[in-house]
Amino acid sequence: MANRKVSVAVTILILASGAMAQQGAQNHFDGKTWWDYIKVLADDNMEGRETGSDGLRRAEAYVVEQLKKNGLEPAGSDGFYQPVRFESRQIVEKDSSAALVRDAKTETLALGDDVLMGTRGVPGLEVNGPMVFVGYGLKIPEQNYDDLAGLDLKGKVVVYIAGSTEETPAALSAHYQSIAERWKVYRAAGVSGMISIPNPASMDIPWSRITANRTRPNMVLADPKFNDTEGLKLSLTVNPASAEKFFAGSGHTFAEIAAFAKDRKTLPRFPLAVSVQAKAAIETKPIESANLIAKLPGSDPALKDEYVVLSAHIDHLGIGAPINGDSIYNGAMDNASGDAVLLDVAASLKKSPEKLRRSLLFVFVTGEEKGLLGSRYFATNPTVPAKSMVADINIDMFLPIYPLKVLTVYGLQESDLGEMATQVAQARGIRVQPDPEPLRNAFVRSDQYSFIRTGVPALAMKVGFDPGSLEQQKFKDWLTNRYHAPSDDLNQPVDLSAAAGYEEVMRGLMIAVANDPQRPRWKQDSFFRRYAGD
Numbered sequence: 001m002a003n004r005k006v007s008v009a010v011t012i013l014i015l016a017s018g019a020m021a022q023q024g025a026q027n028h029f030d031g032k033t034w035w036d037y038i039k040v041l042a043d044d045n046m047e048g049r050e051t052g053s054d055g056l057r058r059a060e061a062y063v064v065e066q067l068k069k070n071g072l073e074p075a076g077s078d079g080f081y082q083p084v085r086f087e088s089r090q091i092v093e094k095d096s097s098a099a100l101v102r103d104a105k106t107e108t109l110a111l112g113d114d115v116l117m118g119t120r121g122v123p124g125l126e127v128n129g130p131m132v133f134v135g136y137g138l139k140i141p142e143q144n145y146d147d148l149a150g151l152d153l154k155g156k157v158v159v160y161i162a163g164s165t166e167e168t169p170a171a172l173s174a175h176y177q178s179i180a181e182r183w184k185v186y187r188a189a190g191v192s193g194m195i196s197i198p199n200p201a202s203m204d205i206p207w208s209r210i211t212a213n214r215t216r217p218n219m220v221l222a223d224p225k226f227n228d229t230e231g232l233k234l235s236l237t238v239n240p241a242s243a244e245k246f247f248a249g250s251g252h253t254f255a256e257i258a259a260f261a262k263d264r265k266t267l268p269r270f271p272l273a274v275s276v277q278a279k280a281a282i283e284t285k286p287i288e289s290a291n292l293i294a295k296l297p298g299s300d301p302a303l304k305d306e307y308v309v310l311s312a313h314i315d316h317l318g319i320g321a322p323i324n325g326d327s328i329y330n331g332a333m334d335n336a337s338g339d340a341v342l343l344d345v346a347a348s349l350k351k352s353p354e355k356l357r358r359s360l361l362f363v364f365v366t367g368e369e370k371g372l373l374g375s376r377y378f379a380t381n382p383t384v385p386a387k388s389m390v391a392d393i394n395i396d397m398f399l400p401i402y403p404l405k406v407l408t409v410y411g412l413q414e415s416d417l418g419e420m421a422t423q424v425a426q427a428r429g430i431r432v433q434p435d436p437e438p439l440r441n442a443f444v445r446s447d448q449y450s451f452i453r454t455g456v457p458a459l460a461m462k463v464g465f466d467p468g469s470l471e472q473q474k475f476k477d478w479l480t481n482r483y484h485a486p487s488d489d490l491n492q493p494v495d496l497s498a499a500a501g502y503e504e505v506m507r508g509l510m511i512a513v514a515n516d517p518q519r520p521r522w523k524q525d526s527f528f529r530r531y532a533g534d
């Protein structure tokens, strides 16, 4: 009996330790190192890390120092660095103008209050043209849907409202609303310019904040092969509060359009009674910045030449219009928080006795805030063979501002990565859910989309919330008050244990993908599979 008792006790112990491992009792992170990294990267001294700025250079030098200290290998084209060339495009408002013309009468539009001048058009070109309202302005072959059908748009300027009909799945909606896809369709129809009206039902930040920084430079990748809007003469964004002026005399009102768009109803399409006259003076300038790439080599002879990518953007908005006397847009959550996860996970896995079969790549990209530019450059000019990247897990503003009970997984149902993330999270008692707000287009709004477009299966994750919960209100408040504002700084409440829990899931997922015999694949019915050609 005594012996038997012992063996029962041993069995219980083994079961218990198994269960504990499952429950995630093994913890590698405490949230403190994470916050320590953020304290450096989001310090005022980094001046908001704008692409091309000295502040970003200092932040990158700090990251490189940490990577070296933690024993990671350089995997850029110049040590840890991959230089990227940009062109900055800045509106010169005093030489720019926009107006509505009706019966030879001109009504000036105020730059800022009424419209924002886009920087994608031809600098200094005066555009004068009739306008056509094209609803959502989308052409979606998969749905046999075409807002342009039957309209004569040759030489005209199209006006559209952001959004899509309720029949449109989120992935298609997001993809076809991208500037590149829109312009392909408009250009084929002979359109000369495009004017967008944000959908008031899905605006993340108020117009006043958007317009406060309207003369800050935009950027494009210098290599013309990345130009998505060749031939575009004019682009404008209209303040929804001023949009009624565009519809006067057309037989429709913007109020009516916005109400339909809020409910994702089908929209009427019609010529506007006013034409537009505009000129954008744009100052261009070359800018240099860099991505950072570090490697942790795998150990399996057959798989070590394949890479699992963990990515996060390191740039932010820099110094801009002051809000409450503060002009430094520190970007603590957006996205020093993601860079800190990369540093923590890289250090932890380097130290770990556990062998990884595939190699890992830690990629800190520049130019995200300028339109996913650094990641686009890396994904199309990777410093490892393109086909060797088996997955990208991207981290952008994962918002550990409340406890981690549920993870929102963008791309959950799109590839095998969804199931792997689910398993890793559930083993730690964390639920997963798909994007609860597909209309915000989050899956294609950060750097994972650059990888997706080159065929790499990808995922992104945030600390989630249940609909109608207090957390959802906190999330909304954060977007309204801190997102892309100087108050996304070191003086905000964060939940260190939520951050640590998130890091455990990232670490676990990297191990799971690195060691899986099969590389992840897009689901057979996933929209994004088209890019992979498999």
Ligand SMILES: [Zn+2]
Binding pocket: 334, 369, 484
């Ligand atoms: Zn951002």
